[in-house]
Amino acid sequence: MNDIIELVRKNLKNFIRAKSGALVVILGPLLVIFLAGLAFDNSNVYSVKIGTYRPEAEPATNILLDQLRGEFKVVEYDTKEKCVNAIKNTDINTCMLFDANFTIGVPKKNQITFYVDYSRINLVWTIMQTMTEQVGEKNLQASQNLTKIILNTMDYTQKRLKDQRAAVTKLTTQNQLMLQNNKDLIAELGDVNLGFDESGYQVNDLESSRTQVKQWMESALALSEKGLSKSTTFIAAANDLVKASGASQELKDKLTASLASTLDEIKKLKADMTELKTVTQESFKQFDNQIEAINQAITDTKTDLQQADTSRQMSLRVLEATTRLLDQSLLTTAEIQLIINDVDNKINAIEIKDPGAITQPIVTSIKPIVQEKTYLNYLFPVLIVLVIMFTALLITPTLILLDKHSPASFRSYMTPVKDSSYIAANFITAFILLMVQVIIILAIASVFFSSQVLTNIPQAIFLLVIISSLFILIGMVLGYVFNSEETATLAGVSIGALFLFISDVIIPIESMPEAFAYIASFNPYVLGSSLLRRALLFDSSLLSMYQDILIMLGYIIAAALLASGLYMMTRNYSLQQLTKKLTPVLVKMHLKKK
Amino acid sequence: MDDALEEHLHITAEKGVSRDELQKLLLKAGWPAGQVSAYIQKTFKTIEKGVIIRVAGISKKFGENAVLDTVDFDINRGEIFGLIGMSGAGKTTLLNLIVGFLRPDQGDIMLVMPDGTIRSVIKNPELIKEHIGFSTQTPSFYEKLTVRENLEHFARLYHITEPDLSRRCNALIELAGLKDAKDVLAAQLSGGMQKRLDIACALIPDPSILILDEPTADLDPILRKQFWELIKQINVKGTTILLASHFLAEIELLCSRIAILQNKRIAELGTADELRNIYSKDYEIYLEIATQDYSKLLKELDKRKRLFTKATAETGELVIETPTPEQILPLISTYLEHQRGMIQSLHVARPTLGKVFEAVVKR
Numbered sequence: 001m002n003d004i005i006e007l008v009r010k011n012l013k014n015f016i017r018a019k020s021g022a023l024v025v026i027l028g029p030l031l032v033i034f035l036a037g038l039a040f041d042n043s044n045v046y047s048v049k050i051g052t053y054r055p056e057a058e059p060a061t062n063i064l065l066d067q068l069r070g071e072f073k074v075v076e077y078d079t080k081e082k083c084v085n086a087i088k089n090t091d092i093n094t095c096m097l098f099d100a101n102f103t104i105g106v107p108k109k110n111q112i113t114f115y116v117d118y119s120r121i122n123l124v125w126t127i128m129q130t131m132t133e134q135v136g137e138k139n140l141q142a143s144q145n146l147t148k149i150i151l152n153t154m155d156y157t158q159k160r161l162k163d164q165r166a167a168v169t170k171l172t173t174q175n176q177l178m179l180q181n182n183k184d185l186i187a188e189l190g191d192v193n194l195g196f197d198e199s200g201y202q203v204n205d206l207e208s209s210r211t212q213v214k215q216w217m218e219s220a221l222a223l224s225e226k227g228l229s230k231s232t233t234f235i236a237a238a239n240d241l242v243k244a245s246g247a248s249q250e251l252k253d254k255l256t257a258s259l260a261s262t263l264d265e266i267k268k269l270k271a272d273m274t275e276l277k278t279v280t281q282e283s284f285k286q287f288d289n290q291i292e293a294i295n296q297a298i299t300d301t302k303t304d305l306q307q308a309d310t311s312r313q314m315s316l317r318v319l320e321a322t323t324r325l326l327d328q329s330l331l332t333t334a335e336i337q338l339i340i341n342d343v344d345n346k347i348n349a350i351e352i353k354d355p356g357a358i359t360q361p362i363v364t365s366i367k368p369i370v371q372e373k374t375y376l377n378y379l380f381p382v383l384i385v386l387v388i389m390f391t392a393l394l395i396t397p398t399l400i401l402l403d404k405h406s407p408a409s410f411r412s413y414m415t416p417v418k419d420s421s422y423i424a425a426n427f428i429t430a431f432i433l434l435m436v437q438v439i440i441i442l443a444i445a446s447v448f449f450s451s452q453v454l455t456n457i458p459q460a461i462f463l464l465v466i467i468s469s470l471f472i473l474i475g476m477v478l479g480y481v482f483n484s485e486e487t488a489t490l491a492g493v494s495i496g497a498l499f500l501f502i503s504d505v506i507i508p509i510e511s512m513p514e515a516f517a518y519i520a521s522f523n524p525y526v527l528g529s530s531l532l533r534r535a536l537l538f539d540s541s542l543l544s545m546y547q548d549i550l551i552m553l554g555y556i557i558a559a560a561l562l563a564s565g566l567y568m569m570t571r572n573y574s575l576q577q578l579t580k581k582l583t584p585v586l587v588k589m590h591l592k593k594k
Numbered sequence: 595m596d597d598a599l600e601e602h603l604h605i606t607a608e609k610g611v612s613r614d615e616l617q618k619l620l621l622k623a624g625w626p627a628g629q630v631s632a633y634i635q636k637t638f639k640t641i642e643k644g645v646i647i648r649v650a651g652i653s654k655k656f657g658e659n660a661v662l663d664t665v666d667f668d669i670n671r672g673e674i675f676g677l678i679g680m681s682g683a684g685k686t687t688l689l690n691l692i693v694g695f696l697r698p699d700q701g702d703i704m705l706v707m708p709d710g711t712i713r714s715v716i717k718n719p720e721l722i723k724e725h726i727g728f729s730t731q732t733p734s735f736y737e738k739l740t741v742r743e744n745l746e747h748f749a750r751l752y753h754i755t756e757p758d759l760s761r762r763c764n765a766l767i768e769l770a771g772l773k774d775a776k777d778v779l780a781a782q783l784s785g786g787m788q789k790r791l792d793i794a795c796a797l798i799p800d801p802s803i804l805i806l807d808e809p810t811a812d813l814d815p816i817l818r819k820q821f822w823e824l825i826k827q828i829n830v831k832g833t834t835i836l837l838a839s840h841f842l843a844e845i846e847l848l849c850s851r852i853a854i855l856q857n858k859r860i861a862e863l864g865t866a867d868e869l870r871n872i873y874s875k876d877y878e879i880y881l882e883i884a885t886q887d888y889s890k891l892l893k894e895l896d897k898r899k900r901l902f903t904k905a906t907a908e909t910g911e912l913v914i915e916t917p918t919p920e921q922i923l924p925l926i927s928t929y930l931e932h933q934r935g936m937i938q939s940l941h942v943a944r945p946t947l948g949k950v951f952e953a954v955v956k957r
Binding site for chain 1: 693695720722723724726727728730732733734735736748751752753795796799
């Protein structure tokens with residue numbers, strides 16, 4: 001245990017006596033935590049700028065915008081394009097487009113489209129959340145109003161229906177009475193015997209008898225006419241012949257005989273006619289019997305009909321009563337109809353009946369200002385600057401310190417090479433290494449990412465050179481300030497982390513306190529990633545980004561001057577340190593004396 | 595000396611200032627006459643004696659701790675100048691001041707140019723790069739470059755271009771005996787080869803002065819011997835060499851003059867013999883016999899005390915310090931014959947530089 005304590009004591013002494021290292025180790029994280037704490041110590045979205053475009057200034061949009069103005073900076077634009085471009089130029093964070101004739105709750109007129117920059121993912125979600133809250137509040141209010149109208153209508157309908165409940169009861173009673181009357185009428189009518197016994201009238205027999213008689217009569221008449229005609233004709237002819245004939249007697253005798261035969265026949269005919277008359281008489285007798293039977297049947301029917309008439313009279317009375325009830329029912333129904341019409345009008349008066357519009361009177365949609373395949377595409381510029389930043393902040397000091405600690409630096413110092421050449425060589429070496437990395441990343445990006453990301457290559461390369469230069473120069477400052485690789489690496493990581501924390505990678509700058517957000521907007525990492533994002537994702541021209549580029553160039557000049565100054569200031573000190581390192585005895589002696 | 599005067603002196607020195615002019619300037623600046631005289635004497639003495647470099651009144655402090663205090667010495671053109679001192683005496687600090695790694699708190703370092711003008715290397719650090727080669731205890735080259743690549747790299751930094759570059763590199767490779775290893779990575783070279791490469795690198799600008807700081811500290815005796823041979827070769831070619839080492843025997847053999855740095859100043863300076871004479875004019879007789887019993891001989895010697903200064907028997911060896919070894923040696927011979935003692939070793943020498951050094955340190 002004592003050994004461990006002793007070793008720990010030794011370690012701590014070693015650590016504390018390495019002043020710059022101890023300072024960075026202790027102050028670096030403290031500074032990062034302090035600044036990150038300042039940056040993140042809030043939960044609001046302070047500085048979100050909302051751009052808006054609305055074809056007309058409808059009241060609904062005014063209300064919404066007034067509500068937003070309470071918490072955000074709202075900038076109105078003339079056109080949709082200007083509004084969207086303002087996001088690309090980072091003038092605003094979101095663009096809010098209203099439907100033409102924007103009306104809350106009216107489909108196809110109630111949409112608000114938010115255009116956002118998906119490359120700022122965390123801000124996108126913040127904006128979406130905030131706008132959803134803001135519009136959602138209005139949405140809820142509108143939804144409540146619409147529901148209130150429906151509920152009022154329902155209330156009114158209920159009240160009117162309640163008023164008509166007695167009428168409906170009355171109608172029911174009347175209908176019940178009508179039902180009873182109808183039942184009675186049915187029973188009554190059921191009792192009416194309207195049966196007709198067709199067999200009782202023997203109409204068929206009468207018909208056949210009559211037909212037979214008729215035939216007989218016709219036959220008799222025909223026969224009579226025939227007989228009479230023949231008799232008449234024959235007798236006349238015979239008489240004439242006999243009288244006028246010069247014929248022999250024999251002949252005349254024959255003729256007389258013939259006449260006598262004819263006369264016999266006429267006699268036979270007469271007999272037949274007599275027989276026929278008899279038969280006809282019998283038939284007519286039967287016919288009379290049948291008619292009598294029919295008369296009887298008719299009398300029976302008459303009786304029945306009289307009974308039916310009695311029933312009809314009764315039914316008529318019942319029907320009259322029913323008619324009266326129906327009249328009353330009609331009146332009641334008309335009243336109900338009026339109420340129904342009233343309620344119907346009330347319901348028709350509800351403008352918004354679409355369930356979607358009632359539950360969501362304002363429809364919001366979020367669209368990206370540029371369409372990429374994946375989030376990685378949106379993040380690509382930020383990631384590449386992140387890689388450049390950390391690589392430059394770590395590689396550059398390492399390069400410088402490797403050379404600083406190399407015994408060969410003595411030899412280099414002895415050569416007649418200008419200090420500026422060393423500084424430039426360090427810069428160019430780090431730049432080459434960084435560019436190799438960037439080329440690898442771009443090559444990978446060209447394979448995996450959308451072509452759009454790499455369309456603006458010339459501008460992207462220009463910006464990458466600027467961004468890389470700045471971070472390399474910052475790395476050079478670290479390399480010249482610090483004397484150990486570990487300390488410089490820690491300082492590089494601390495500075496990188498600081499840049500990272502005070503950027504919009506973790507939380508949006510817009511959600512930082514205003515003063516802090518203002519400072520963060522000048523963070524080289526924020527500027528660099530913003531420039532590259534605008535160039536790669538939005539095809540922004542260098543001219544449109546000149547302000548940020550000038551700031552970056554200013555940083556580069558300042559960092560270059562600082563790095564050069566530090567190199568000049570620390571060169572001899574570094575050599576002394578190296579001298580001490582190479583001649584440990586000397587150092588030991590000095591320490592003892594001190 | 596104020597900056598303006600120093601600057602003026604620097605300018606005039608560059609032009610080749612005359613003694614009278616310098617005297618006028620210093621007096622005009624309000625210097626005391628004695629100080630002016632001393633300064634002029636120091637400054638112009640170098641020219642008179644063919645000195646190549648003059649360290650004039652150099653003082654250096656680290657914080658409150660003074661490491662060097664008014665150090666003065668000259669190095670002559672073409673000599674091998676040795677600098678010895680205890681660890682921490684300030685040798686490396688002094689060398690670092692000469693090569694410009696450190697700036698003195700006081701004093702100046704003058705370089706006598708081939709045309710005879712005197713120039714301050716403090717004011718003209720570029721002179722160091724042109725005229726001084728430096729090799730530290732730790733070899734100073736890039737381990738991940740080959741021998742040739744290292745030489746070519748530094749040659750280019752010295753603005754040597756083809757075809758001189760190849761010629762110079764080949765010559766240095768040849769001189770350093772690295773012909774067979776010219777394409778080997780420096781990290782893979784042996785310690786001796788690395789040291790030789792370091793020297794080769796230091797010689798790239800063909801410096802007038804080569805400064806070596808403990809160049810053989812990490813080398814075994816054989817490699818050290820090879821290295822000293824190389825140094826001799828370089829010196830023969832006309833390069834002045836300033837050498838700091840704690841291998842006193844080798845310094846003694848190699849250096850034409852030696853300075854002992856002690857108590858922040860040059861305590862002694864001279865040739866090896868001059869230093870020995872400062873310490874003692876006696877010779878030393880070293881005797882070792884098989885029995886290691888010198889009591890009888892010491893008794894005999896006691897009878898002739900006038901012949902020797904000191905006689906001590908330590909660590910099995912008898913050391914007799916005497917101004918007349920030729921009178922002592924017969925006595926020893928006679929004694930050994932009578933005693934029949936078997937001689938292990940017997941030699942006569944002047945006091946070693948180590949003894950001189952010890953004496954100076956103890957003083």
